[in-house]
Amino acid sequence: MSSVCFYFQVHQPHRVKKYTVFDVGSDRDYFKDSHNERLDNKKILEKVARKAYLPTTALLYELLKKHPEFKISFSISGTLLEQLEEHLPEVIDSFKRLVATGRVELLNETYYHSLAFIHSKDEFRRQVEHHQRKIDSVFAVKPKVFRNTELIYCNDLSQEIAKMGYSGMLLEGADHVLGWRSPNYIYSAKDNPNLKLLLRNYKLSDDIAFRFSNRHWEEFPLNSSKFADWVSQVNGTGEVVNLFMDFETFGEHHWEDTGIFEFLRTLPRELLKHPDNDFVTPSEAIERYEHRGELDVPDFTSWADIERDLSAWLSNPMQADAMKKLYGLEKKILLSGDERLIEDWRRLQTSDHFYYMCTKWFADGDVHKYFNPYETPYEAFINYMNVIADLKLRLKESSALRTRRKTKLSPK
Amino acid sequence: MAKFGEVFSRVFRQAFGQFKRRSLGKMPKNSSPVVGEKVLMFGWELPPFNSGGLGVACFELARSLTQFGVKVTFVLPQTQAIKIPFLKLLFADQGNLRVKSVKTKLHPYISSKLSKDDLTESEKERYSQELVSEVEGYGRRAVKIAKSEKFDIIHAHDWLSFPAGVEAKRATGKPLIVHVHATEFDRCGGECVDARIYEIEKRGLEAADKIIVVSDFTKRKIIKYYGISADKIEVVHNGLTSLDRKGKASLEAFKKTGYRVVLFLGRMTLQKGPDWFLKAAQKVLRVYPKVLFIMVGTGDMERQVIEEAAQMGISDRVLFTGYVKNEDLSRMYRTADLYVMPSVSEPFGIVALEALSYKTPVIISKQSGVAETVNHALKVDFWDTDEIANKINAILTHPSLRRCLKNYGEAEAKKNNWRKAALKCIGVYRSFASSK
Structure with a gap:
């Protein structure tokens, strides 16, 4: 059967x-x-x-x-x-x-x-x-x-x-x-x-x-x-x-x-x-x-590329950097209680963003290029990191707002 | 208060010192003869007496050709004290006693040395008239040389030597290849095309049996503006030039304080886009204040660009160095965090490959030939100064981005070598041998 x-x-x-x-x-x-x-x-x-x-x-x-x-x-x-x-x-x-x-x-x-x-x-x-x-x-x-x-x-x-x-x-x-x-x-x-x-x-x-x-x-x-x-x-x-x-x-x-x-x-x-x-x-x-x-699968596997590993999303310094910066914000973002901010942060976690930054096959052009809406992995990275910069700015604004509220509420 | 700019130009002069003459590269040992073609090559200049990239490109190509066993006889219009071990050099003016004083001023880029402040309109006109007649004179003298030399193929570089190539062909019936490193449309940035030069170019392109161009970008121009059919044109990308790599990085103390260095390197002419560079610089400083912009090169726009920087109020962040060569050039590359080539129209752009070979990330104009051959470079439209600034800021901000551009870019640049270019040229030579 x-x-x-x-x-x-x-x-x-x-x-x-x-x-x-x-x-x-x-x-x-x-x-x-x-x-x-x-x-x-x-x-x-x-x-x-x-x-x-x-x-x-x-x-x-x-x-x-x-x-x-x-x-x-x-x-x-x-x-x-x-x-x-x-x-x-x-x-x-x-x-x-x-x-x-x-x-x-x-x-x-x-x-x-x-x-x-x-x-x-x-x-x-x-x-x-x-x-x-x-x-x-x-x-x-x-x-x-x-x-x-x-x-x-x-x-x-x-x-x-x-x-x-x-x-x-x-x-x-x-x-x-x-x-x-x-x-x-x-x-x-x-x-x-x-x-x-x-x-x-x-x-x-x-x-x-x-x-x-x-x-x-x-x-x-x-x-x-x-x-x-x-x-x-x-x-x-x-x-x-x-x-x-x-x-x-x-x-x-x-x-x-x-x-x-x-x-x-x-x-x-x-x-x-x-x-x-x-x-x-x-x-x-x-x-x-x-x-x-x-x-027994001690190391990460995936269905992507011939390597069947994480390299489509995590093989060059830009991808590692972007991911580190994104998840580095986790605590503060969640603490902010700002729902839109949290939602945006989560949307930025979608694996596709990192896939677009992949340079593995860039020179030959292939399936990565086909699936990349950005002209190059570099454009994808720069774009993404500018958004991360704005996310950080919002985080600062929202924590400043909270401190101001707290000081207003606290009795003299 | 000492001006920020003064302080840095002092630091800068200490760092980059005096300029030295370029030394000629040595012959590599592994030169194995594979072909025996004899080529009569017409050029305009060779290093160290070169005023731009044309001389360097001719030198590198000729050298790589000889490494493959091609015998190159290189003809220059004027006698100069050059000795190149692998080239037979001929000077078209030998035996000709009429030496005009204006010859010392001769320069392939009419616009670059002729600032409106140096010459009046009529002087400029006279100068370019003399240049054109000099080019034509070179053509007439080429006949004698062609008749006395033995060769299989004529190979002429750019409009300055096209008439020489055409005359040599007429006198001997040998096939003519013209090699286009730049067109009049590139040099003038699309404005004020000199009709006489255009005519000389067109005649050369039409008379040629085959045309070699340095990029697809140039190929499209030749088809569009000169009405040449595509199948007559062969694209041969330039290679990475062997450089004097001794210069060390400078301005370290200054960079330790958090400053970044962004480089412009090229003639200060409309073609190279120094004004676009400046506009982008102004925008970068709004979001990334600690940047020093170094602008290397001279040209007719130099004064305009300096004045513009002052008007923008960013003179203290823009340094002008004038013309830089050899060791100092390699210092520039090493010092810079990034090189920007915002050319309005760049047939190739070897400088981008050079910068990459020093592991200096590059931002290059999409209106360039080199953009076809490198992936690990950031590409922009020269007029999109918001985007240029966006990308400059990104490279300065993210070490991870720099690392990718540096490491992948260097590897890629090194693949673009002159041996590859020479082999393609030999392929073109062969097409005549087999069609005989």
């Missing part, structure tokens, strides 16, 4: 607008850029919704109706949910309709799609709880499985997640994590047999997510029956095939004219042609299949 487990990551950051040193102290609206279309969050959201979210959710709904066996899962970041609530509530409705079928599982993550765990476990927990509340209030669902930003994972993190009561977690089926083992089984976290791990089959996942429209790929063009054959080959050597990818794969990374929707439309049918195949959600997978040993 091999069960296909689909999970789609749905996320959009609040991109920081063009913000110069001359805006510091005067402009506090960091995330509203209507001049630069690559930084205009509303416009980007509308575009992605039109090209990807709306057609794909409609298609998935159709498929769920047509194939009673079909199942999928999503993780939708808080930063996206609030943008959708503000600008495109119809997208939320389309997700609600999917969830109502009972065959769509929602997962938890950090509300801000952040790297908080690396710098502050307290802040990490707050954001996970924030996301729990959000998913509950929008979808009336309490997720049991957790996925961290960009599938970042290590033993320490699993410890934390086990403590929070989750029964499963997603991570990258990286070679350096698995060694000789197959990603197509369920494993358990080190020292936490009750926390089950689902590992992304990166080969098969990336055949869809990255290679589908690549004309230089020897398997191009990929159709659903060929792909279903590859999945079926796992039969006998594995139990669950985890196909984890960005939801934007459908319609945004691969545009409609690549045939990606046609591929998706026929995929469940083709997979079901093989009698041994079926579908599971992450919770079902960990309930149905025994775990085949413990995974």
